[in-house]
Amino acid sequence: MDTENLQIQIKTFFGLEEILAEEVRKLGGRNVEVKNRAINCEGDLGFLYKINYSCRTALKIIVPVMTFKAWDENKFYDKIFAFPWDEYMTVDQSFAIDTTINSERFTHSQFMMLKMKDAIADYFVLKYRKRPNVDSKNPQIKFHLHIDRELVTISLDSSGDALFKRGYRREQTVAPINEVLASGMLQLAGWDGKGNFLDPMCGSGTLLIEAAMIAIDLPAQTFRKGFAFQNWKNYDAELFSTIKEVRLNRVREFSGKIVGYDVDEQALEAARANIAAAEMEDIITVQHKNFFESEKDLFPLLMVFNPPYDERISINEDDFYKKIGDTFKQHYPNTLAWLISADLDAPKKIGLRPSRKIKLYNGKLETRFLQYEMYDGSKKGKHRNTAGE
Structure with a gap:
């Protein structure tokens, strides 16, 4: 992973895209591009930590790591099996996959998710003779599978739990606002x-x-317990600690x-x-x-x-x-x-x-x-x- 020039996608609610884009620009995002319910931008690893910790209108922050075209399930499996998954996780870490599909070729999201899980597991079995665990509820590493017609994009989730979960909500009424x-x-x-x-x-x-x-x-995630990026192989705890300290000093x-x-x-x-x-x-x-x-x-x-x-x-x-x-x-x-x-x-x-x-x-x-x-x-x-x- 090129930690200096990460391609980053930040998801938000419809109608908040421009607010999010302005937040990201202020936090140092480069080449900010407004999409529907999301923005794309570039930044380094420190910026990725900073937006997860500070951004108020971000729901989820993901980093695309693999893009390819597939016309059938076998091609899909082969491409995923050939990817160097051990650069992003260890065989001892649990993982899960979120899936979004808009395709006439691939119509069953659950099936494609299982196909991707099998390819990742088979990669580790071949190389390490061990299969990583799948944990859909509390995974250490989370991937996003997005298929748009033939175009497949696999991203690494840097946030973990959705970023509206700030960590301060102890009680709630019937329908609290997000x-x-x-x-x-x-x-x-x-x-x-x-x-x-x-x-x-x-x-x-x-x-x-x-x-x-x-x-x-006060940064939006001051009270949050943790982020998915803290489980990444390249996690820099000292850098994240410095970013938090600098942000808190601005209160x-x-x-x-x-x-x-x-x-x-x-x-x-x-x-x-x-x-x-x-x-x-x-x-x-x-x-x-x-x-x-x-x-x-x-x-x-x-x-x-x-x-x-x-x-x-x-x-x-x-x-x-x-x-x-x-x-x-x-x-x-x-x-x-x-x-x-x-x-x-x-x-x-x-x-x-x-x-x-x-x-x-x-x-x-x-x-x-x-x-x-x-x-x-x-x-x-x-x-x-x-x-x-």
């Missing part, structure tokens, strides 16, 4: 740690914690306030547990409060939230969104507010015209991320942000 999506929303909304932040329906606190991590520039002071409201005490208990696990009790405050009965008391204020649409809300949904609009208008003048909703008719129900609409996916659920700008009557129309209209 950490990567939460951070992407905050960055789309322009949150940079200046001013104050409110999540008026905070649930288990994901947006609050991600906002605090951005505010003090800064935050003078604003980060506040969360919720009407559900159980959700607030989950939020407090997660905030404590993230060591953010000094930065984040959560309160048992009904947003519809609240008034603005933080200046200036950015509001971002994920209105719950599960069993915690028993009121009529149309009425619920109307109450959000009424609260915006009556109690939050001169405020920039963003909310995400899977109800694509939410803007009509809120009764206010959003100044921006961004299409995002929460898992497989299509959503809209909506921006609302509230002004005092005398300021209405001034300094309007029309981007995205």
Whole structure:
């Protein structure tokens, strides 16, 4: 493996590609190329460690190690069997394979995965007279098999568990928002740690914690236990330790306030547990409060939230969104507010015209991320942000 010029693919959610690309550029990525739900870039081994540790909107970071064309299963097997697998793993390490196939020639992903496993195992048996173990749940080495028509790409997974698993989530509500999506929303909304932040329906606190991590520039994976690259044969523990130290030394002071409201005490208990696990009790405050009965008391204020649409809300949904609009208008003048909703008719129900609409996916659920700008009557129309209209 050429550790100076690695070809790297970083996966993310639809709609966050440009945010991810900007993050990667700031972290030192070269030749950044935006794709659908991913970006491609180049960097050295230290950069690969750095983006795994620091990048907020990355879901998975993989390194392609082998590309070839195959027209049948025998050609596929032969190519994989001939590859020098012992440069990437030892016979004593366990491995697993994720598979994505878009091909008329190869239609059964499970069969192709087994074919690849057999070829790798046969390689080691021939060379070392021993077969490496397959561990689908907790492998030491993880490969990605991608087949697009005849083109086969095999990549090495540098992350391991998906990067939304930050390591601070101790408790969760019914449908907590994904950490990567939460951070992407905050960055789309322009949150940079200046001013104050409110999540008026905070649930288990994901947006609050991600906002605090951005505010003090704490690396996204500070609380994570480990990465797949730490099992690689070329792992440089000293280099990774230095990268972590340099990044942590950039943590800064935050003078604003980060506040969360919720009407559900159980959700607030989950939020407090997660905030404590993230060591953010000094930065984040959560309160048992009904947003519809609240008034603005933080200046200036950015509001971002994920209105719950599960069993915690028993009121009529149309009425619920109307109450959000009424609260915006009556109690939050001169405020920039963003909310995400899977109800694509939410803007009509809120009764206010959003100044921006961004299409995002929460898992497989299509959503809209909506921006609302509230002004005092005398300021209405001034300094309007029309981007995205």
